Amino acid sequence: MIESYPVLSLLPPLLAIALVIGTKKVISSLALGILAAAVLIADGGIVGTLAKVWEAFSQTFWSDGAVNSYYVLILAFLLTLGVITSLVLMSGGTQAFAEWAMTRVRTRRGAQILAAALGTAIFVDDYFNALAVGQVARPVSDRQRVSRAKLAYLIDSSSAPVAVLAPFSSWGASIIGIMGPIVAAVGVQASDAGAFMRSAGMNYYAIAALILLWVTVVFEIDFGPMRREETRAVSMGGLYAPDEQIPGQLTDSLPRHEPGAMRALIVPFAVLVAGVVGGILLTGHHASGSWSLLDMLADTDVALALNVGGVLGLATAAFYYFHFTHEDPIFEAKTAARGVVEGARSMLPAIRILLCAWMLGSLISELGTGAYLGSLVESTAVSARWLIPMLFVVAGAMAFATGTSWGSFGILLPIAGEIMGAVAGGGELLIPAFGAVLAGAVWGDHCSPISDTTILSSTGAGCNHITHVNTQLPYAGVSAAAALLGYVAFSATGSGVLGVVVAVAALVGFAAVVRVWLPSIGPASDASSAPAPGDGHEEVPTSA
Numbered sequence: 001m002i003e004s005y006p007v008l009s010l011l012p013p014l015l016a017i018a019l020v021i022g023t024k025k026v027i028s029s030l031a032l033g034i035l036a037a038a039v040l041i042a043d044g045g046i047v048g049t050l051a052k053v054w055e056a057f058s059q060t061f062w063s064d065g066a067v068n069s070y071y072v073l074i075l076a077f078l079l080t081l082g083v084i085t086s087l088v089l090m091s092g093g094t095q096a097f098a099e100w101a102m103t104r105v106r107t108r109r110g111a112q113i114l115a116a117a118l119g120t121a122i123f124v125d126d127y128f129n130a131l132a133v134g135q136v137a138r139p140v141s142d143r144q145r146v147s148r149a150k151l152a153y154l155i156d157s158s159s160a161p162v163a164v165l166a167p168f169s170s171w172g173a174s175i176i177g178i179m180g181p182i183v184a185a186v187g188v189q190a191s192d193a194g195a196f197m198r199s200a201g202m203n204y205y206a207i208a209a210l211i212l213l214w215v216t217v218v219f220e221i222d223f224g225p226m227r228r229e230e231t232r233a234v235s236m237g238g239l240y241a242p243d244e245q246i247p248g249q250l251t252d253s254l255p256r257h258e259p260g261a262m263r264a265l266i267v268p269f270a271v272l273v274a275g276v277v278g279g280i281l282l283t284g285h286h287a288s289g290s291w292s293l294l295d296m297l298a299d300t301d302v303a304l305a306l307n308v309g310g311v312l313g314l315a316t317a318a319f320y321y322f323h324f325t326h327e328d329p330i331f332e333a334k335t336a337a338r339g340v341v342e343g344a345r346s347m348l349p350a351i352r353i354l355l356c357a358w359m360l361g362s363l364i365s366e367l368g369t370g371a372y373l374g375s376l377v378e379s380t381a382v383s384a385r386w387l388i389p390m391l392f393v394v395a396g397a398m399a400f401a402t403g404t405s406w407g408s409f410g411i412l413l414p415i416a417g418e419i420m421g422a423v424a425g426g427g428e429l430l431i432p433a434f435g436a437v438l439a440g441a442v443w444g445d446h447c448s449p450i451s452d453t454t455i456l457s458s459t460g461a462g463c464n465h466i467t468h469v470n471t472q473l474p475y476a477g478v479s480a481a482a483a484l485l486g487y488v489a490f491s492a493t494g495s496g497v498l499g500v501v502v503a504v505a506a507l508v509g510f511a512a513v514v515r516v517w518l519p520s521i522g523p524a525s526d527a528s529s530a531p532a533p534g535d536g537h538e539e540v541p542t543s544a
Contacts, residue, residue, distance in 0.1 A: 002040055002367055006375075009367040012037035013401040013450065016360060020449040024466045030356035030450065037363035056359040071358060073303035074127070078347045078354075078459070080310035081131055084268060086343030087317040090335070091324045092260020093268075098139035100262050108234070111137070111144035112217040115151055119158025120210075123166050125302050126453050128276050128309075129159035134460025136269055147233035148240045149226060152461035152468040153475060157213045160405065160442050160453060161206040167196055168293060177298045178410065179434060182417035188427050193294060195431060202435025202496055204483035204503045205392070205443045211504060212479050215511045220520040224474035229467070230521050244464040247350040254342055255330045264320040272313030279305030350459040357403055357450045364402050370411045373398045384420065384429055385494065389487035391416055392436040392443075396480065399444025403451040408441040432496060439483055446476040482506040 002009055016033025020026055034053060042048030060071050088094055105111050115137035122129045133155050141151045163171040179199070180192035188195065200206075215221060222230045232238045240246060283304050284296030321339075325331040364370075373394055380390065391412065399408040416433040445451045449469045458465040486503030490496055 006368065006372045008040055009364070009369040009372050010401060012040065012360065012367065013364055013369060013403070017400070017449055020466065021469070026353050026449070026465055027356055030353070030360055033360050033450075034356065034363060037360065037367055041363065041366055052363070053359075056362050057355075059362060060355060060358050070303045073307050075351055075354070077303070077306040077310045078131075078351055079344045080307065080314050081135070082345075082347035083340050083343035084272070084310070084314050084317045085135055086254065086339040086346070087314075087321040087336075088265050088268060090254055090256055090331075090339050091264040091317070091321040092257040093262065093264030093266075093320065094139050094260070095256060095258070096260035096262045097265045098143050101140040102143055105140050105144065108144045108146055109217065109220060111141045111146050112150065112154060114140055115146075115154040116158050116213055116217050119155050120162055122273070123159070123162040123169050125169065125276075125280065125306075126159040126163045126171065127302065127456055128306060129163070130155055130453060130456040131460045132269065132273065132276075133158075134457075134462065136265075138462055139265075142239060145233045145237060145239070147226075147229040148246070148461050148463035149229040149467050149471040150222075150233075152457050152463040153226065153472050154213065154217070155461055156446060156454060156457035156468070156472060157209050157475065159457070160445060161209045161213075164206050164405075164438055164442050165200045165203060167193055168297060172196060172297070174298055174406075175409065175413075175438065176294060178413050182414060183430070186417055186421040186427050186430050188430050190431075195434070198431045199434035199438065201500070202432045202490075203439045203442075204435070204486040204499060205439035205479055207500065208479040208482045208486075208503050208507050209442070209446070209476070211507055212475060212482075212511070215508070216475070219511065219515055221511055221514055221518070222521055223514050223518055224471065225467075226471040226474070227518065227521070229471055234521050240462075240464060240467065244467060245349055246462050246464055247347065247353075247459040254339055255335060257324050257328050257331070261320075261324065264317075264324060268313045268317040268320065271316045272309045275309030275312035276305050277309075279308030282308075347459070350455060350465075353455050353465060354452060357452055357455060360450055361403055361407075365407070370398050370402055370407055373401070374411050374415045385491045387416075387419060388429065388432050388436045388491050389484055391433055392440040392484060392487050395437045395440025396444040396447075397440075399441045399451070400448045401444075403445070403448045405441035405445035405451075405453075408444065409437050412437045412441070432490060436487055443476060443480045443483070447473055478510055479507070482510070 012033045015036050016030050019029035019032060023029060034056065035049070038049045038052040038056070041052050059068065061068055105114055115133065118133045118137055119129055122133060134151065138151060160171070163169040164175070166172050167176065176192045176196045179195050183190055183192065183195045190198065229240075232241075280300045280302065281296050284298070284300035285291060287299035287301065288295040290296065321336065325335075376394065380387065382390065395408050395412050398412065399405045402408065413434060416437055417430065420427065420430040420433055445453060447469075448454060449466065454469060455465060458468040461468070482503045485506050486499040489502040490499035
């Protein structure tokens with residue numbers, strides 16, 4: 001069926017995405033997408049369909065006769081992070097850090113700057129960024145009445161856009177590895193790293209997304225559904241809607257040691273960060289046999305590194321938990337076990353969504369959705385220069401439909417190389433084509449409700465997944481529109497600098513208009529009455 005009608009490969013991802021957005025029921029929507037994909041692969045046979053669904057599920061844990069270590073380790077890290085968060089909360093570290101931060105971070109703008117700065121600084125890996133930044137920034141943003149949706153946007157928009165621009169990240173190193181053979185085959189005079197750095201200047205979406213992020217934070221610009229979320233947070237203290245399911249949210253029944261100490265939060269997460277960075281370098285060295293930073297990052301095992309840091313962070317959190325609570329009468333022997341169970345349980349909503357997204361992704365890959373979209377680019381008859389904006393749009397559509405930016409640029413970067421190598425003057429357009437593909441891949445990933453990084457950003461921020469998708473879409477759309485204008489300007493003039501100027505000018509112009517039409521929501525009138533860390537659903541009236 002698929003061989004005769006390859007356009008049908010678009011049906012399962014589009015069905016799942018439409019249902020997720022329309023019904024707000026993530027698991028059932030993804031399940032229907034999985035079923036639709038399995039039906040197409042099995043040509044409608046009932047037994048074949050059920051077998052394909054089981055295969056997609058089982059291969060998440062066991063593939064090619066061995067444990068699928070990547071997926072299993074990602075799930076293990078999520079559970080570990082939930083337990084760390086629980087122990088830190090019970091030891092009083094979260095409360096102490098929030099109270100300390102309140103004396104330094106006195107405004108909503110300051111809390112947002114903290115989250116954006118942490119996200120921008122921790123660019124070594126987008127998964128780690130999404131989960132770690134939220135755990136540190138959430139107590140402060142909660143106290144300053146920054147909605148969880150806004151925090152999720154700040155995390156998501158400061159992870160992949162930075163990682164895709166930085167050569168010294170898991171993204172950058174892997175992309176350089178893909179680009180190298182293509183650059184050599186086309187005959188472009190540039191080193192692998194040099195080609196990557198030049199393509200970063202043509203990654204208009206990542207540049208636009210980061211600029212919009214900081215403009216939004218500094219000038220407190222809220223529009224679209226995000227304005228509703230922020231208005232509720234400021235006026236009533238409701239950081240999220242009362243009826244929303246929140247991933248990574250601990251129950252209020254866990255006891256909390258008082259008075260807490262800030263080091264019970266800072267030290268475990270500092271150890272976690274150091275452990276992850278060290279794990280990334282050591283696993284990369286073990287695989288590559290080289291001490292070159294780029295080689296280590298290119299061959300690193302991120303999932304294993306996350307768990308190295310996770311185990312070290314968990315051990316540190318456990319040490320502080322027992323240090324502070326062993327003489328506290330409200331903490332019994334079984335309290336720690338209860339905290340471990342609650343911490344792990346808090347991550348189950350995110351794990352269920354991730355499992356479904358991974359299953360759908362594997363079936364979409366088998367259907368050849370990405371290859372079909374790539375073939376549309378290869379068969380086009382437009383001039384080479386005008387392929388640049390087309391590559392941006394197709395990469396965005398591919399990442400949106402498949403939920404993976406890595407899969408999108410893994411398919412389209414070689415295709416871009418083939419096209420540019422076959423046309424006159426294509427060598428000069430290879431680097432801009434790389435930039436457009438990477439930009440589109442990040443854009444589609446930002447918009448897709450089946451993207452694992454979007455799911456993890458929701459989890460890190462403690463935000464309902466669909467709320468995060470709906471509130472981030474307008475921001476991603478504005479950045480994408482600005483980027484597309486930039487690529488059109490480049491195609492018309494051949495000037496990459498002019499393309500950047502057009503994209504940035506469009507973005508700044510939009511922000512200025514929104515700032516005039518939609519004034520700042522304003523600070524909470526009494527931040528001290530905001531929800532305590534770990535809460536967030538109560539409607540707290542502001543003072544007069």
